[in-house]
Amino acid sequence: MQHHKRPPASILFIFGGSGDLNYRKLTPALYNLFLDEWMPEQFAIVGIGRTEYTSENYRAHLQEGISKFSRRKAEANGHYKEFFEHVNYLQLDAGDIESYQRIAEYVQTKEQEWGTHPNVIFYLAVAPQLVPSIAQELGTLNLCKDKSTTRIVIEKPFGHDLASAHELNDLLTGLFAEEQIFRIDHYLGKETVQNILALRFANALFEPVWNRHYIDHIQITAAESVGLEGRGGYYEHSGALRDMVQNHILQLMCMVAMEAPVSFDANEIRNKKVDVLNAIRPIKKEDVHESAVRGQYGDGWMKGKQVTGYRQEKGVDPLSNTETYAAVKFYVDNWRWQGVPFYVRTGKLMHQKSTHITIQFKDAPTFAFPSEAAESWRSNRLTISIQPEMDIRIRFQAKRPGQTMTLDPVNMTFNYEGSDDHTPEAYETLLLDVMEGDATLFMRADQVEAAWKVIMPILETWEHRSPQDFPNYVPDSWGPEDADALIARDGHSWINLPPTR
Numbered sequence: 072m073q074h075h076k077r078p079p080a081s082i083l084f085i086f087g088g089s090g091d092l093n094y095r096k097l098t099p100a101l102y103n104l105f106l107d108e109w110m111p112e113q114f115a116i117v118g119i120g121r122t123e124y125t126s127e128n129y130r131a132h133l134q135e136g137i138s139k140f141s142r143r144k145a146e147a148n149g150h151y152k153e154f155f156e157h158v159n160y161l162q163l164d165a166g167d168i169e170s171y172q173r174i175a176e177y178v179q180t181k182e183q184e185w186g187t188h189p190n191v192i193f194y195l196a197v198a199p200q201l202v203p204s205i206a207q208e209l210g211t212l213n214l215c216k217d218k219s220t221t222r223i224v225i226e227k228p229f230g231h232d233l234a235s236a237h238e239l240n241d242l243l244t245g246l247f248a249e250e251q252i253f254r255i256d257h258y259l260g261k262e263t264v265q266n267i268l269a270l271r272f273a274n275a276l277f278e279p280v281w282n283r284h285y286i287d288h289i290q291i292t293a294a295e296s297v298g299l300e301g302r303g304g305y306y307e308h309s310g311a312l313r314d315m316v317q318n319h320i321l322q323l324m325c326m327v328a329m330e331a332p333v334s335f336d337a338n339e340i341r342n343k344k345v346d347v348l349n350a351i352r353p354i355k356k357e358d359v360h361e362s363a364v365r366g367q368y369g370d371g372w373m374k375g376k377q378v379t380g381y382r383q384e385k386g387v388d389p390l391s392n393t394e395t396y397a398a399v400k401f402y403v404d405n406w407r408w409q410g411v412p413f414y415v416r417t418g419k420l421m422h423q424k425s426t427h428i429t430i431q432f433k434d435a436p437t438f439a440f441p442s443e444a445a446e447s448w449r450s451n452r453l454t455i456s457i458q459p460e461m462d463i464r465i466r467f468q469a470k471r472p473g474q475t476m477t478l479d480p481v482n483m484t485f486n487y488e489g490s491d492d493h494t495p496e497a498y499e500t501l502l503l504d505v506m507e508g509d510a511t512l513f514m515r516a517d518q519v520e521a522a523w524k525v526i527m528p529i530l531e532t533w534e535h536r537s538p539q540d541f542p543n544y545v546p547d548s549w550g551p552e553d554a555d556a557l558i559a560r561d562g563h564s565w566i567n568l569p570p571t572r
């Protein structure tokens with residue numbers, strides 16, 4: 072039974088319809104939206120690529136992707152046929168200017184068939200070098216002049232550095248209005264990431280202590296246990312800082328550090344986030360070695376399986392200077408956060424997949440208990456686990472039952488109810504938002520550029536430093552020793568979360 076308002080009639084053109092992202096993420100997400108009755112009453116999905124497919128072959132290919140990657144894959148259901156009636160394939164070379172007319176014709180046909188002017192969404196799931204020319208051609212189509220119904224979705228990476236991101240923004244904003252441009256950062260679509268806003272701004276409990284007076288430091292970890300997964304060609308020109316810190320991690324940091332929005336209007340939220348990025352203290356190039364650590368994994372063993380080193384991966388230079396691990400210490404120079412370090416880290420082939428944020432509170436001002444009562448009284452800690460655990464834990468001291476005053480740290484945990492099967496995937500949320508025209512969870516032009524600005528000094532320093540010590544960490548570890556030293560210099564250590572399940 073449907074209890075919600077569906078988006079208006081929509082056509083989604085997916086450039087890269089024959090590619091990996093569509094196969095693994097986009098179509099499974101659209102299918103789940105369809106099962107949950109979130110797809111519009113009238114919709115069409117058109118995959119675009121050069122590969123030759125009949126409609127049947129194309130649908131069979133995507134059905135295989137759903138059965139492998141949809142959160143609903145275990146469900147026996149009879150809805151494939153209904154769903155795939157809405158799915159078609161347009162064999163088209165994006166470099167062929169004439170072929171764009173076929174897109175306009177397709178829209179006209181649907182308009183007549185449905186008796187309404189639909190949303191027209193262009194999802195660019197293609198390599199970044201194709202984005203400018205496709206955007207250019209789409210921008211000249213008459214139908215893109217309709218700002219309220221035509222949208223363009225740009226996948227990451229958004230630029231390679233500040234200059235190229237700026238150039239891309241210039242091109243896009245010259246062709247489309249800002250409200251038509253949806254720059255994806257899929258972390259913003261994750262349920263647990265959105266919950267950071269709920270935790271902070273729907274409760275009065277945390278705000279009084281959410282500042283430099285009570286918080287000692289903050290840690291953000293996005294550790295991956297996977298390696299390159301066949302994406303060596305891309306990753307070799309990216310590295311951990313571009314791939315994870317510039318976008319996902321800085322966005323998490325914004326959500327933790329931003330001021331309270333006065334409304335949930337897309338621009339209000341994005342204004343508050345960009346304020347954080349603009350307040351991050353610039354790291355001088357000569358200080359990069361004190362604030363940032365990079366790593367690259369060598370060969371070794373991962374959970375009992377032998378794995379090759381990064382430099383032996385397909386598409387990677389045997390003397391590669393690309394980092395597969397990055398840790399950075401940031402400061403946010405504003406009244407709320409002055410003096411509070413934000414330690415962030417990410418890496419491939421780490422010991423455990425774990426994305427979490429830890430707010431470490433300051434010690435109680437004085438300890439009235441006998442000194443033997445507790446091993447350590449630095450206990451108050453709030454942990455927001457993004458994945459694979461999806462919970463919020465508050466750690467505090469409690470008395471151990473018995474005749475002596477002995478204190479132990481205990482956790483109070485909120486766990487998302489139910490199994491992962493019921494939690495929408497990030498791409499489901501984001502695709503639905505695009506159909507609804509809600510850009511809150513998407514990156515605005517100035518946000519992307521502000522984030523690049525933050526990491527440019529580190530990128531430029533690392534690019535010019537020879538990787539003499541690479542590889543410097545083994546698979547199945549927590550990264551290079553220098554990263555431990557980075558945080559130990561301030562008297563702290565990285566917090567690795569034991570799984571709760």
Ligand SMILES: NC(=O)C1=CN([C@@H]2O[C@H](COP(=O)(O)OP(=O)(O)OC[C@H]3O[C@@H](n4cnc5c(N)ncnc54)[C@H](OP(=O)(O)O)[C@@H]3O)[C@@H](O)[C@H]2O)C=CC1
Nearest residue numbers: 087088089090091092120121122164165196197198226227
């Ligand atoms: N895969 C993933 O998990 C993720 C991907 N991304 C981003 O998504 C984008 C796509 O990645 P991915 O799907 O992995 O890449 P793939 O290489 O798998 O797909 C590329 C797609 O581009 C199409 N294409 C290439 N040239 C042309 C052309 N001249 N005309 C029309 N279509 C063309 C290809 O179709 P054909 O060969 O049939 O022409 C194919 O469908 C990239 O920007 C990537 O960084 C972001 C996050 C995760």
Ligand SMILES: O=C1O[C@H](COP(=O)(O)O)[C@@H](O)[C@H](O)[C@H]1O
Nearest residue numbers: 227257295297314315319426458
């Ligand atoms: O954007 C990217 O994200 C993935 C990690 O995403 P997650 O949802 O699995 O946490 C990362 O593996 C990839 O290298 C990067 O491009």
